[in-house]
Amino acid sequence: MLYSHDSTDPxxxxxxxxxxxxxxxxxxxxxxxxxxxxxxxVREGEVFGFLGPNGAGKTTTMKMIQCTSPKTxxxxxxxxxxxxTHQREIKGHLGVVPQETNLDPDFSAYRNLLVYARYFGIxxxxxxxxxxxxxxxxxxEEKRDVLIDKLSGGMKRRLIIARALxxxxxxxxxxxxxxxxxxxxxxxxxxxxxxxxAEGNTLVLTTHYLDEAxxxxxxxxxxxxxxxxxEGAPADLIRExxxxxxxxxxxxxxxxAHLTGLGVKYDLAGGLLQIFTDRPHDVARELIEVCQHEAxxxxxxxxxEDVFLRLTGRRxxx
Amino acid sequence: MLDISGxxxxxxxxxxxxxxxxxxxxxxxPFVEPVLxxxxxxxxxxxxxxxxDGIPYPVxxxxxxxxxSVMYSAFFECTYSSFVRxxxxxxxxxxxxxxxxxDEVIAGEMLWGATRGMIYAALMLPVLxxxxxxxxxxxxxxxxxxxxxxxxxxxxxxxxxxITPSIDALNYPSFLFITPMFxxxxxxxxxxxxxxxxxxxxxxxxxxTHVVSINRAITLSAFSPFNxxxxxxxxxxxxxxxVLAIRLMKRRLIV
Numbered sequence: 001m002l003y004s005h006d007s008t009d010p011x012x013x014x015x016x017x018x019x020x021x022x023x024x025x026x027x028x029x030x031x032x033x034x035x036x037x038x039x040x041x042v043r044e045g046e047v048f049g050f051l052g053p054n055g056a057g058k059t060t061t062m063k064m065i066q067c068t069s070p071k072t073x074x075x076x077x078x079x080x081x082x083x084x085t086h087q088r089e090i091k092g093h094l095g096v097v098p099q100e101t102n103l104d105p106d107f108s109a110y111r112n113l114l115v116y117a118r119y120f121g122i123x124x125x126x127x128x129x130x131x132x133x134x135x136x137x138x139x140x141e142e143k144r145d146v147l148i149d150k151l152s153g154g155m156k157r158r159l160i161i162a163r164a165l166x167x168x169x170x171x172x173x174x175x176x177x178x179x180x181x182x183x184x185x186x187x188x189x190x191x192x193x194x195x196x197x198a199e200g201n202t203l204v205l206t207t208h209y210l211d212e213a214x215x216x217x218x219x220x221x222x223x224x225x226x227x228x229x230x231e232g233a234p235a236d237l238i239r240e241x242x243x244x245x246x247x248x249x250x251x252x253x254x255x256x257a258h259l260t261g262l263g264v265k266y267d268l269a270g271g272l273l274q275i276f277t278d279r280p281h282d283v284a285r286e287l288i289e290v291c292q293h294e295a296x297x298x299x300x301x302x303x304x305e306d307v308f309l310r311l312t313g314r315r316x317x318x
Numbered sequence: 319m320l321d322i323s324g325x326x327x328x329x330x331x332x333x334x335x336x337x338x339x340x341x342x343x344x345x346x347x348p349f350v351e352p353v354l355x356x357x358x359x360x361x362x363x364x365x366x367x368x369x370x371d372g373i374p375y376p377v378x379x380x381x382x383x384x385x386x387s388v389m390y391s392a393f394f395e396c397t398y399s400s401f402v403r404x405x406x407x408x409x410x411x412x413x414x415x416x417x418x419x420x421d422e423v424i425a426g427e428m429l430w431g432a433t434r435g436m437i438y439a440a441l442m443l444p445v446l447x448x449x450x451x452x453x454x455x456x457x458x459x460x461x462x463x464x465x466x467x468x469x470x471x472x473x474x475x476x477x478x479x480x481i482t483p484s485i486d487a488l489n490y491p492s493f494l495f496i497t498p499m500f501x502x503x504x505x506x507x508x509x510x511x512x513x514x515x516x517x518x519x520x521x522x523x524x525x526x527t528h529v530v531s532i533n534r535a536i537t538l539s540a541f542s543p544f545n546x547x548x549x550x551x552x553x554x555x556x557x558x559x560x561v562l563a564i565r566l567m568k569r570r571l572i573v
Contacts, residue, residue, distance in 0.1 A: 089417075092416075098411065121417070
């Protein structure tokens with residue numbers, strides 16, 4: 001918990017429990033099932049990611065956790081409380097970074113934090129102190145009295161994170177925290193999130209950026225069409241679903257014929273053939289011989305992006 | 319039935335703070351409007367009108383000016399301004415991620431709309447006193463009553479905001495409901511000049527009629543039993559729209 005002063009537990013250690021427990025969680029709209037009976041647990045102190053193409057059901061799941069969208073089936077407990085019966089209590093202990101920037105344009109950065117603190121019923125004196133601390137924490141002191149319109153995209157995202165921390169939340173929910181940011185701003189936010197995690201916070205985030213998920217998440221799920229396809233640590237998922245490395249070679253008749261002859265499985269990725277393997281150098285050597293330098297062969301480590309595309313396909317989602 | 323606690327005032331305070339930040343612009347209309355209307359209609363056009371029911375014309379329209387100002391300020395606050403906060407600024411989404419409930423957000427918006435009406439009435443009163451067109455001390459009642467009247471128009475406005483597909487569609491209630499009301503609610507001429515059926519229609523369906531009736535009693539310090547009917551009508555209709563607005567907004571925002 002950020003800035004909590006009772007970090008030493010007199011009873012000698014805490015039991016690490018589940019912060020979120022979802023069982024057969026479902027969200028059904030009139031004509032579609034946005035979240036289709038998913039089951040997952042988020043453990044205390046971990047960074048848990050939701051990945052998936054547009055329309056996979058990530059944001060809907062976030063909204064059910066935040067108690068702003070009622071579930072239509074299954075059970076969902078957040079911080080050991082039922083989302084149907086304890087909305088105010090849950091929301092009081094949550095920090096939310098929404099996908100859309102919804103800072104209050106009528107106020108300065110500092111007043112945004114104060115006004116938001118009031119919604120939590122935080123006393124004025126305490127809110128003022130905390131707002132100053134958070135502006136410093138997010139490196140926004142110089143923008144203290146600047147109106148929201150005058151802030152850059154990265155500053156707005158940082159201010160939203162500061163706002164989400166105003167109530168010293170036990171669980172931080174971030175929906176696409178670095179969307180649309182330049183590399184500098186993204187790195188600054190990643191650094192912040194790692195610091196928050198190091199301080200023992202539980203973070204749940206959704207993202208489209210697979211490098212971001214690979215860097216930040218202890219565990220993650222990949223969702224598609226409202227269902228969870230896989231769950232695990234990024235490294236485990238890569239090993240399991242892509243192998244250690246990928247050999248990429250230009251797509252030619254000769255290569256296809258050769259691979260088919262050998263019975264080697266390959267994926268099509270535009271103009272490239274991808275072979276997922278744990279013996280990349282053997283495969284590469286073989287292919288170089290076949291191609292006789294007519295086509296380029298490259299070897300690279302497999303990434304989460306490979307897993308993602310293999311599981312969810314390459315078709316565009318609108 | 320409604321999930322409303324003291325947190326409703328944190329929503330109200332947000333709007334109050336934003337209002338104060340731009341107070342210079344906000345304070346212009348309540349001072350300028352009555353002066354313009356009184357000069358043009360009361361003392362300009364009014365010179366051709368000897369008296370209405372024995373009342374000098376500027377004195378006759380003074381309470382109507384307050385009523386109209388309360389109606390406009392509350393109605394436009396809870397239509398266009400609330401819609402901007404809800405739809406463009408996503409302020410409501412930001413607030414309901416905190417322990418504040420959606421019921422409190424909408425109730426806070428309406429209470430703020432009512433407050434704005436009350437602020438305008440309070441600012442107009444000294445101007446009307448300066449023109450010597452209202453009676454004291456009874457006219458002090460204009461201020462608290464403006465809160466109730468404001469809440470009435472805020473509730474009606476919030477219902478339109480809850481069902482409007484876009485900000486442009488809010489022009490329909492503005493022109494088809496508010497503008498006729500501005501003219502046909504016993505504001506600039508007595509209601510009994512109109513044909514009987516229209517009089518009944520005004521009493522049944524034009525809220526401003528009741529507000530003008532009470533405000534006129536206040537500024538003239540001449541109350542009648544009919545004002546009790548006006549008051550009862552306003553209280554009942556205000557309560558209905560207050561609850562309906564929250565219901566409709568919940569249906570729109572909680573999916």
